[in-house]
Amino acid sequence: MSDYDFDLFVIGAGSGGVRAGRLAAQLGKRVGVAEESLPGGTCVVRGCVPKKFMVYGADYGASIKEAASYGWTVGEVSFDWPTLRDAIQKEVSRLSGIYSTILEKNGATLFRERAEFIDANTIRLCESGKTFTAEKILIAVGGTPWAPGIKGAEHAIVSDHAFTLDKLPERVLIIGGGYIACEFAGIYAGMGVKTTQVYRGGRLLNGFDSEVRDQVGEVQLNNGIDLKFNISPTEIKPTKGGYIVTFDDGSKIGTDVVFMATGRKPNTATLGLEHAGVEVEDSGAIKVDALSKTTADNIYAVGDVTNRVNLTPVAIREAAAFIETAFKDNPVAYDHDNIASAVFTRPPVGTVGLSEGQARQKFGEDMTVYTTKFRPMKNTLSGSPQKVFMKLITQGKDEVVVGIHLVGDDSGEIIQALGICVKAGLTKADFDATCAVHPTIAEEIVTLKPREPNKTTIVS
Template sequence: MSQREFDLIVIGAGSGGVRAARVAANHGARVAIAEEFRVGGTCVIRGCVPKKLYVLASRFRDAFDDAAGFGWSVEAPRFDWPRLVAAKEKEITRLEGIYAQNLERAGVELIRQRAVVEDGETVRFANGEMARTKTILIATGGAPVMAPRIPGIELAISSNEIFDLPTFPKRLLVIGAGYIAVEFAGVFGRLGSETHMAFRPELPLRGFDLDLRKRLAAAMTEDGVTFHAAAPPIALEKTCRGVLARLGNGAELEVDVVLAATGRRPATAGLGLEQAGARLSGDGAVIVDARARSSAPSIYAVGDVTDRINLTPVAIREGQAFADRLFGGRDVEVDYDSVPSAVFSTPEIGTVGLTEEEATRRFAEVAVFETAFRPMLATLSGRGARVYMKLLVDGASDRVVGAHIFGPEAGEMVQLVAIALRMRATKADFDATMALHPTMAEELVTMRAPARIFRG
């Protein structure tokens, strides 16, 4: 191994790194990819895939209740945490195998060791062996931040460990207000845990549209999650029955598990990047240009390790573009305009484009179209579920510049709306599109009168 030479060595076998390695190899490059944990990265192993499986599990609570309104008699259901954990593990192991097989089929050499950058042309592996390469791609993703830095924070766990708890927590405190905190609080609350969220702002999901944030807070509170807004923990203490959390507002909570979900930071510690000439930001992100190149000419980076848009499809697109440019002779760049995103809360959030706050700052005139209604499923089940949709339109061009959906299958709907925004569709285009009835999505093309108009 110490004498081997490659055209490309990828460090990190997550979604972006695997895509880059496979595409480069298909273009004829000699490629190796190094991974110290499991193939598939955060998304497949301990991120979006297992988390969505847990979200789906938590939603069966409503399904059992809804069934009665549609004439079904359902015996009292019982949830089994170890069975869910085992089923999750079986599925991600299957996916990991597929990722490894795809690398092998493409001719990529998979090295299951930690790798660090020795210099711009040399990579050193955990067993001490070296390999030379023309190009290095950093795709190590991110890692959870154990914050806030308070006494006792070591008693908390991160989102890495929450998936595999040996016993289901009867009482859970989630620290944080981002999408990771929201999703896990929703999952465990709906599965039967007494769930609390403690955070610094007044509402969860900073950076999302304010109407979505307000509706989500109300829905989660109604669902049984207790919010401690503007009251982040100031200390954690071990007790004989669990962990005592002292909050900033003077309140105290005793719980079984504390989940620190206050964000992630790029996983670049100890990789040797700065010594090799690659500049890092204050939080450790690899600083790259529009073509993923760092300040070291032979070192590139894609995905969460660059801390630009930390979404799996973005990492995949960046990895594809990188490999096509360097090894496929294609002059392509990634377009970050109109990137859709979803929060797999219950109800779900799907969003693309500008928030109302952003739109009113950017354009002289903004028309806001919105609707709220009861989904058909709730009419017979008797649940108080509501759907909310909002379109933001630039008054000068009539172009739809933002779309926000709150309700069942919001992520599925906003993926399709993103195509329209990407094509710079106007509100007239939406209005001219025939509705599909009866669906929730038809409301996106039937909103005629603006709820309000902002003029700067």
């Protein structure tokens, strides 16, 4: 028995923290876990899970409208926000309880309060004042929404608040062009809210493939979202029944709710990292090596707090690699290349591997781009203007597939399987040799033709 209270203390009970805590406890290690909010972290409590339920809710509205084209007679229809909101929160509570049970059933001790460092081996629980020592400590506290400090910023909501609004507004102004902003704009528009999305740049989804960015702009417009580019807010002023937001070009927009979806930052400000010798980047992200070790030998960090690849499944894989490294004498560095991901716009985006811009930077002209854009079968009867876009990027004489990008129905589902193909290093010939499943959207990925030379897009 060591002189420490715990073999491992985990700060944060999100997906990464819970996975690490459970695996360590199953090895017979004494594990403590501190969580200041509900177990489950951002994904379960105020992120992926409740957001996806809201996307489903918005999609039902569109499906009802389109049902008449397929012979269905639909009577009077209305949407009740409290019904969906409360059902989502009930499910969130259930899932959070499962996370708690996972830890406790495996022998970990869960402390429902915030923790901070006293030194590299000592943790203090901030509410009770209790202190504990641990041989190893894992930081898995995730990220938190960030908003610019403009005048009146206190009147805006962020994504944490979006799931529990007392009532659905008639008008919403979403400020931001990233995936959170785009997703919530689609959600609110689908629920019948007059939605305006404002972004300081010229195209949405900075960092994504250039053509995907263009397609998502079309998606938002088709969903009735009023898009405004190249302006930034300077002031939010309350008025009777709402707010007036002023922008740097002098324009003003009236709204009932201002939603700041301007990014997230690592949640490190109150951890007391300076007392433990843990260094951070200028962004607040914890510096880690390939094995997720911080600048303190016994302290590790996984998930969004490290700002590597900020996705829930990545945090889980990093946590499993940490257990191998720290407790099984088997150093494992998780491979962050070719991770598939989705953006749940309506319809969604699916992407894996390199964008065209990244591929051109890496390979020059030693690459081939395949694209297609078409109206999916479902939309031919409904009259929906939404189209499907597909892009496949290959490299070299052997045409190894290095990037795939989709915008269209079920892209999030399709990209999971395609991610396996890219990770495995398959070639265009492998795709061509695969028989299509007809009639489906996905079949088009095995029938793609090279993009015409004069159709090359501006790459960003």
